[in-house]
Amino acid sequence: MTSDTVRKEIAVEFELGGRRVRIGGIAKGAGMIDPNMATMLCFLTTDAVIEKAQLQQALSLSVEHSFNRITVDGDMSTNDTVLLLANGAAGNVALQAGTEDFTRFQRALDHVTLSLAKMIVEDGEGVTKFVEVQVLGAANFSDARRAAEAVAKSCLVKCAWFGGDPNWGRIMDALGYSGVRMREELVDIFYDGLCAVKGGVASQTPFQRLKEVVAAKRFQVTVNLNLGPAEYTVFTTDLSTQYVELNMGE
Amino acid sequence: MTSDTVRKEIAVEFELGGRRVRIGGIAKGAGMIDPNMATMLCFLTTDAVIEKAQLQQALSLSVEHSFNRITVDGDMSTNDTVLLLANGAAGNVALQAGTEDFTRFQRALDHVTLSLAKMIVEDGEGVTKFVEVQVLGAANFSDARRAAEAVAKSCLVKCAWFGGDPNWGRIMDALGYSGVRMREELVDIFYDGLCAVKGGVASQTPFQRLKEVVAAKRFQVTVNLNLGPAEYTVFTTDLSTQYVELNMGE
Numbered sequence: 001m002t003s004d005t006v007r008k009e010i011a012v013e014f015e016l017g018g019r020r021v022r023i024g025g026i027a028k029g030a031g032m033i034d035p036n037m038a039t040m041l042c043f044l045t046t047d048a049v050i051e052k053a054q055l056q057q058a059l060s061l062s063v064e065h066s067f068n069r070i071t072v073d074g075d076m077s078t079n080d081t082v083l084l085l086a087n088g089a090a091g092n093v094a095l096q097a098g099t100e101d102f103t104r105f106q107r108a109l110d111h112v113t114l115s116l117a118k119m120i121v122e123d124g125e126g127v128t129k130f131v132e133v134q135v136l137g138a139a140n141f142s143d144a145r146r147a148a149e150a151v152a153k154s155c156l157v158k159c160a161w162f163g164g165d166p167n168w169g170r171i172m173d174a175l176g177y178s179g180v181r182m183r184e185e186l187v188d189i190f191y192d193g194l195c196a197v198k199g200g201v202a203s204q205t206p207f208q209r210l211k212e213v214v215a216a217k218r219f220q221v222t223v224n225l226n227l228g229p230a231e232y233t234v235f236t237t238d239l240s241t242q243y244v245e246l247n248m249g250e
Numbered sequence: 251m252t253s254d255t256v257r258k259e260i261a262v263e264f265e266l267g268g269r270r271v272r273i274g275g276i277a278k279g280a281g282m283i284d285p286n287m288a289t290m291l292c293f294l295t296t297d298a299v300i301e302k303a304q305l306q307q308a309l310s311l312s313v314e315h316s317f318n319r320i321t322v323d324g325d326m327s328t329n330d331t332v333l334l335l336a337n338g339a340a341g342n343v344a345l346q347a348g349t350e351d352f353t354r355f356q357r358a359l360d361h362v363t364l365s366l367a368k369m370i371v372e373d374g375e376g377v378t379k380f381v382e383v384q385v386l387g388a389a390n391f392s393d394a395r396r397a398a399e400a401v402a403k404s405c406l407v408k409c410a411w412f413g414g415d416p417n418w419g420r421i422m423d424a425l426g427y428s429g430v431r432m433r434e435e436l437v438d439i440f441y442d443g444l445c446a447v448k449g450g451v452a453s454q455t456p457f458q459r460l461k462e463v464v465a466a467k468r469f470q471v472t473v474n475l476n477l478g479p480a481e482y483t484v485f486t487t488d489l490s491t492q493y494v495e496l497n498m499g500e
Contacts, residue, residue: 073405075423155323155405155489156497165499173325239405241491247406249415 004028008119012108016101019092021048023108027116029080040080042067042116047089048105054097058106059084066113070235072124073243074153082113121235126243129161130218134233137225143180144232147223150178151234158239166210168196175223186226192219254278258369262358266351269342271298273358277366279330290330292317292366297339298355304347308356309334316363320485322374323493324403332363371485376493379411380468384483387475393430394482397473400428401484408489416460418446425473436476442469 011024029040050058063082095102122130133152138144151157154174160167168189175182189197191213194205213219261274279290300308313332345352372380383402388394401407404424410417418439425432439447441463444455463469 075404075406075420075427154325155493156325159494159497160499162494163498167499170325177325239494241494243405244409244412244489244491244494247409248413249410249417 004123006119006123008116008123010112010115010119012112014104014108016048016090016092016095016104019090021090021092021105021108022046023048023105023112025112025116027120029120040067040120042082042113044082044084044109044112046084046086046109048086048095049088049090049092050086050095050105054095054102055084055086057097058102058109061106062109062113065110066117067120069233070117070121071149071152072121072127072237073239073247084109118235121237124237125246126240127237128217128240128242129214129238131161131236131238132218132220132233133236134220134222134231135225136222136231137227138230138232139181139225139228141230141232143225143228144230146178147175147180147182147225148232148234150174150180151221151223152236155239158237161214162238162240164211164215166191166196166207166214168202171221171223172197172200175225180225181227182225183227188224188226190220190222190224193222254373256369256373258366258373260362260365260369262362264354264358266298266340266342266345266354269340271340271342271355271358272296273298273355273362275362275366277370279370290317290370292332292363294332294334294359294362296334296336296359298336298345299338299340299342300336300345300355304345304352305334305336307347308352308359311356312359312363315360316367317370319483320367320371321399321402322371322377322487323489323497334359368485371487374487375496376490377487378467378490378492379464379488381411381486381488382468382470382483383486384470384472384481385475386472386481387477388480388482389431389475389478391480391482393475393478394480396428397425397430397432397475398482398484400424400430401471401473402486405489408487411464412488412490414461414464416441416446416457416464418452421471421473422447422450425475430475431477432475433477438474438476440470440472440474443472 008027013020013022023046025044027042067082095105133148135144135148138147151171151174156170157174160170171189184200187197187200191210194209194213195203196210197203258277263270263272273296275294277292317332345355383398385394385398388397401421401424406420407424410420421439434450437447437450441460444459444463445453446455446460447453
């Protein structure tokens, strides 16, 4: 059983020490359909020569920056799976963490996992908007993540996006209840780089221009807490009447 | 600006050492409408004779068991207010914590706050179901609360209720991702006392009977983790297409 509507697949090819190396991946998943069945599955393969422990290290980091940063409805599945298989056919010198080649491999793997993760969000059940929520200037990493996740999971924020409303009061509210360190008078909020809030108050940007951003199927929301160096990004969606209809059972 | 559709008010009268004492309360709130305005307001009055510190103690406990246990959409307002005023007109002996009279006052106050809290949930924006989520048998208080809140805030669980679907797989899933100590094979789930899950698997109860429970406007979901002594209750709602429509802006 699946509610996927598009194929989610990607492959990249790059060079390591004169050898061509490939990473390919496929994924399925479009919401937490049925907890008795696997819901998000991702199978990755590579022909790189790499030890198991090093492969696990690269994959863990990559998943942290991709599949662990997406949310459709906040309902995690208990059955999510990401597998990465390497057969060594590329014949490169075995990859060692800390080397330039390892970094190149990591970057390619990150591209594959992030691409697949985004495909899952975009094909999410009842999704009409794909939104990148970026938090900058947080006091620390944990605050950056909590702030981004609070905005990305807020029912009210997501309903506003569904309705094409560049509502920033609800974003401020989610930041407030997330419990992170913030000073309201320092907060800036942008829609696709257009300033909606400057220093905690409405900017001079005409509302109509902000509405045009939110009318699109994809846009970015950036929150700058202007307090510290930490940042975090979450990929999320709107909350639509279609989502509710798809999940109201039978 | 308010989206309240009903009056939320209650008054009780009881006796303390031969004196009639009264507690009255009014509240407003039906969802987090606009973060720039107060959204949940509650004003309580009593004619009891009671010191400020003791009154605060009684109120804090009471709020913990009422307004802090309700959720409509998981979006806290930053402007919620509960005020309790006492003028001492009842002429009772000043209430002292730890006495029987204090317990009686606490019980009356709890009745007032819980009644008002339930009225707010029932009148929530786009609410078609009022659901009491009770978790029993948790290893400790913190687990009981996390488990109950995970179920009460799950978009998927709430969508199922909106559709009249006594879905228990989604409840198991929410319990699973809540991170609390649990053993799937020990979990029992009941809808209004009717067993849906026994020891982690579907019970013998005919599905049609469970559907009849969820068809009602009010019902109770009880989860017994059968692991320890702790319990917690949250009052919540379904997630309806009307909720999304009411909150999609402008």
